[in-house]
Amino acid sequence: xNSTLNAFVKQSWAGLRAMLVFTVLFGLLYPxxxxxxxxxxxxxxxTGSLVSVDGTVVGSSLVGQQWTGAQWFWGRPSASAYSGxxxxxxxxxxxxxxxxxxxxxxxxxxxxxxAPADALTASGSGLDPDISPAYAESQVARVAGARGLPVQQVxxxxxxxxxxxxxxxxxxxxxxxxxxxxxxxxxxASRPG
Amino acid sequence: MSDTVSGLLTIAVLVxxxxxxxxxxxxxxxxxxxxxKHWRIERIVYRLVRVDPGSEQRWVTYAVAVIGFSxxxxxxxxxxxxxQGVLPFARGAAMNVDTALNTAVSFVTNTNxxxxxxxxxxxxxxxxxxxTVQNFVSPAVGLAVAVALVRGLVRSSGSELGNFWVDLVRGxxxxxxxxxxxxxxxxxxxxxxxxxxxxxxxxxxxxxxQVVQGGLVASQEAIKELGxxxxxxxxxxxxxxxxxxxxxxxxxxxxxxxxxxFSLPRTYGVMAGDRxxxxxxxxxxTTLWVLMLTVVTWSEVHAASGxxxxxxxxxxxxxxxxxxxxATSTTATSTGAVNSMHESFSALGGGGAxxxxxxxxxxxxxxxxxxxxxxxxxxxxxxxxxxxxxxxxELLGKQIGRxxxxxxxxxxxxxxxxxLAFTGIGMVAPLVSSxxxxxxxxxxxxxxxxxxxxxxxxxxxxxxxxxxxxxxxLTLALCMFLGRFAPIVLVLALAGSLVTQRRRPVxxxxxxxxxxxxxGLFVGVAVIVGGLTFFPALALGxxxxxxx
Numbered sequence: 001x002n003s004t005l006n007a008f009v010k011q012s013w014a015g016l017r018a019m020l021v022f023t024v025l026f027g028l029l030y031p032x033x034x035x036x037x038x039x040x041x042x043x044x045x046x047t048g049s050l051v052s053v054d055g056t057v058v059g060s061s062l063v064g065q066q067w068t069g070a071q072w073f074w075g076r077p078s079a080s081a082y083s084g085x086x087x088x089x090x091x092x093x094x095x096x097x098x099x100x101x102x103x104x105x106x107x108x109x110x111x112x113x114x115a116p117a118d119a120l121t122a123s124g125s126g127l128d129p130d131i132s133p134a135y136a137e138s139q140v141a142r143v144a145g146a147r148g149l150p151v152q153q154v155x156x157x158x159x160x161x162x163x164x165x166x167x168x169x170x171x172x173x174x175x176x177x178x179x180x181x182x183x184x185x186x187x188x189a190s191r192p193g
Numbered sequence: 194m195s196d197t198v199s200g201l202l203t204i205a206v207l208v209x210x211x212x213x214x215x216x217x218x219x220x221x222x223x224x225x226x227x228x229x230k231h232w233r234i235e236r237i238v239y240r241l242v243r244v245d246p247g248s249e250q251r252w253v254t255y256a257v258a259v260i261g262f263s264x265x266x267x268x269x270x271x272x273x274x275x276x277q278g279v280l281p282f283a284r285g286a287a288m289n290v291d292t293a294l295n296t297a298v299s300f301v302t303n304t305n306x307x308x309x310x311x312x313x314x315x316x317x318x319x320x321x322x323x324x325t326v327q328n329f330v331s332p333a334v335g336l337a338v339a340v341a342l343v344r345g346l347v348r349s350s351g352s353e354l355g356n357f358w359v360d361l362v363r364g365x366x367x368x369x370x371x372x373x374x375x376x377x378x379x380x381x382x383x384x385x386x387x388x389x390x391x392x393x394x395x396x397x398x399x400x401x402x403q404v405v406q407g408g409l410v411a412s413q414e415a416i417k418e419l420g421x422x423x424x425x426x427x428x429x430x431x432x433x434x435x436x437x438x439x440x441x442x443x444x445x446x447x448x449x450x451x452x453x454x455f456s457l458p459r460t461y462g463v464m465a466g467d468r469x470x471x472x473x474x475x476x477x478x479t480t481l482w483v484l485m486l487t488v489v490t491w492s493e494v495h496a497a498s499g500x501x502x503x504x505x506x507x508x509x510x511x512x513x514x515x516x517x518x519x520a521t522s523t524t525a526t527s528t529g530a531v532n533s534m535h536e537s538f539s540a541l542g543g544g545g546a547x548x549x550x551x552x553x554x555x556x557x558x559x560x561x562x563x564x565x566x567x568x569x570x571x572x573x574x575x576x577x578x579x580x581x582x583x584x585x586x587e588l589l590g591k592q593i594g595r596x597x598x599x600x601x602x603x604x605x606x607x608x609x610x611x612x613l614a615f616t617g618i619g620m621v622a623p624l625v626s627s628x629x630x631x632x633x634x635x636x637x638x639x640x641x642x643x644x645x646x647x648x649x650x651x652x653x654x655x656x657x658x659x660x661x662x663x664x665x666x667l668t669l670a671l672c673m674f675l676g677r678f679a680p681i682v683l684v685l686a687l688a689g690s691l692v693t694q695r696r697r698p699v700x701x702x703x704x705x706x707x708x709x710x711x712x713g714l715f716v717g718v719a720v721i722v723g724g725l726t727f728f729p730a731l732a733l734g735x736x737x738x739x740x741x
Contacts, residue, residue: 007253007257008261009261011254011257011258011261011262011357012261014242014243015261015265016265016269019262019266019269019330021238021241021242022326022329022365023269023326026365026416027323027325027326028322030325030373030374031325031387031413034374034378034387034412035389037377037378038387041382045381045383045384045385046387046388047388048388048406048407048435049384050405053398056396057395058396058398059397059405060434060435062434062435063403063405064434065398065399066397066403067398067399069399072398083403083404084392084406085404087427087428087429088428088534088656089432089505089506090505090506091506091537091655091656091657092537093536093538094635094738096630097537117497121505121507123432123506123507123508123509124432124534125432127429128509129434129510130508130510165199166440169194169198169199169203170441170444170515171510171512172440172510172511174509174510181398182398185398
């Protein structure tokens, strides 16, 4: 037993020296290398795929935002109201989820039996940047009305911003809400008169 | 294209990629752990650590080195977390002592259960210099133990199992680090962030405010998956767009968390000098993975036909199929990363993820832990089959005698004992009822999921359960510690016992362990052991919920 204890002390000292070496290699050098590579080959991605308007950052194209007002396309419900300093889902299920869904539906004036699923459900991150093409299309008339734009023009904009599955088969078809709303703003700004 | 075709194609591409990579990677790992030469950088490390790479260790010394290294890791990480407020880049991160202990044990045991939220609980310094380092070394420890067990089975002279420090360093430098670097760059290109910026508040288009996060995420994300760790930089883990921005990064992350565990059967076959033995273990792991993927996917797709489309807790960019694929793979390994919230899954979808862990994470399991756990079940299988047909049980010509089967049975029983005891105590006492989000069967599943995740070193959660209390933090930490190191010591004792035996020649009386019949028995034993142990508990949780 005594020899086991001695061995434990000896091996633990080796363990301490090993941890110091590994901390330098994997805690400092490795992240620095990846950071350096990012600065050269993926500068935009490594800083967060930020989106600017007139030189001011208004968000990230990867992160969903809270939209208030009829003139915007809305995103999915969020368990964290898209605050960004916390993330996560509702973790609800069963009857508690049904009650919450009813509240969400009335908040956006939707019929819970016919609305697109993503309009009624909160995402896992609370920061989902996308909505389904169906949910985007269901908002076209409202947004067009609020903006004073022809419905067809807004519908065309949605179609132009609908992304298919990656490589034709990966993931879901989707519309990035921030990019769509930015395009909408540009459309309004470019209208004569 | 329908979701079904898209989902099946996604699975097909993943399986094809794993099928292609596991052969060279498995063979490479066998060479790494049998190589007689040391790389120059490895020699430098041995000199710094002051260990003799030429000496080998018996099982006791090997086990003592594993425990010593891990205990030092826990102490260092705990100190770093407790001191994070006075260390650089503190950014207001703070943690209670019990949460800090839970976190330190969690990352050292390859569990990565998180009682804290990444955005506020730990500073960027701890994330990078503390947690990321354990994300590298904890899988390397598992890998070393697996290799030691394989040596116990295949060596026929001496009593040594190898040198822990050599196995640890080689696993890191020759296997884990190169793949992590490639993975990190791929994720970077896909949009995972890697910067030194503090979180900044921006004014959104519609006039609100939002915090845009920063951090060294890509480097941590790659090793989080590859090392079957699973601890997210952010609270939402791989559901967060900065950790997992699109369907392609999602597929890459699933590939990373499966690739080493699915390659290790090949390593075993090559080291055994009989590749068919490796195919058997691979066949076993794959069968279980496909079975559980079918259950979880079927249940989630079935739920998706309802008005909510099964989309609560899921990201739109992934959808139902890839979320089920991620959930199955993360609980089939010891990863525990999530790209969707398991608590909002259908009863049998979430229950399937739970049962996947209850099987002991065998399909393909964590880095190293998967192979040694599967070999324990293989030993159990030859023993039971031997009893049935009246043959001497042996694996690779090593006899499974009283000592071997006792150690195997003890190693297999550690996890269920922890899960059932602590779930039972928590529910009956009742010490955890106020922490449950849901009531009824789903609430029971929340608690059972937490202790199952901890005792299996998985780390995923039914996240509605508020785990950040002293009682839960400490009991979960105990489950993580014992769930990790009790089986490791028993496995090394088993290896120490096996290595002293000579390999017996194959005779007409030998039960072949490379046939489809054996794979069937092998899978049967895993399902029956897991099923019998947990069926009563599952009946009160996910099964009752599914039937109500």
